[in-house]
Amino acid sequence: MVSPSPRFLTLPDVAEVLNVTVxxxxxxxxxxxxxGIQIGGRGQWRVEQVELEDYIQRQYARAQANLSELDHEHSSAE
Structure with a gap:
């Protein structure tokens, strides 16, 4: 049986998903x-899977808005 993905990810896990540095x-x-949240005595950061997915969706929306703005500026300049 395959175990479900963890609810919380470490910062290195998130970095791997996003292909960026920790x-x-x-x-x-x-x-x-x-x-993210800090847990434990050493205050280690964790990011919930759903928060990471929400962040990714916000970045897609932001990128789309930027593209739309560029398209609008380009068509106005013509």
Whole structure:
């Protein structure tokens, strides 16, 4: 039986999914762009799978808005 994916991911796990560095993920969490929680006595960060998916969807929406804005600027310039 295949075990389900974990509910919470470590910052290195998130970095692997996003193909970025752990430092970049830490910056996203600290800035609030990517919601995470600190657990344990050492305050290790964890990101819930659903929060990561939400972040990814927001980035797609942002990219689409940027493309639409560029298309609009390009068509206005003509």
């Amino acid at each position: 430092r970049q993920v830490y910056a996203l969490v600290r800035s609030g762009d990517l919601r």
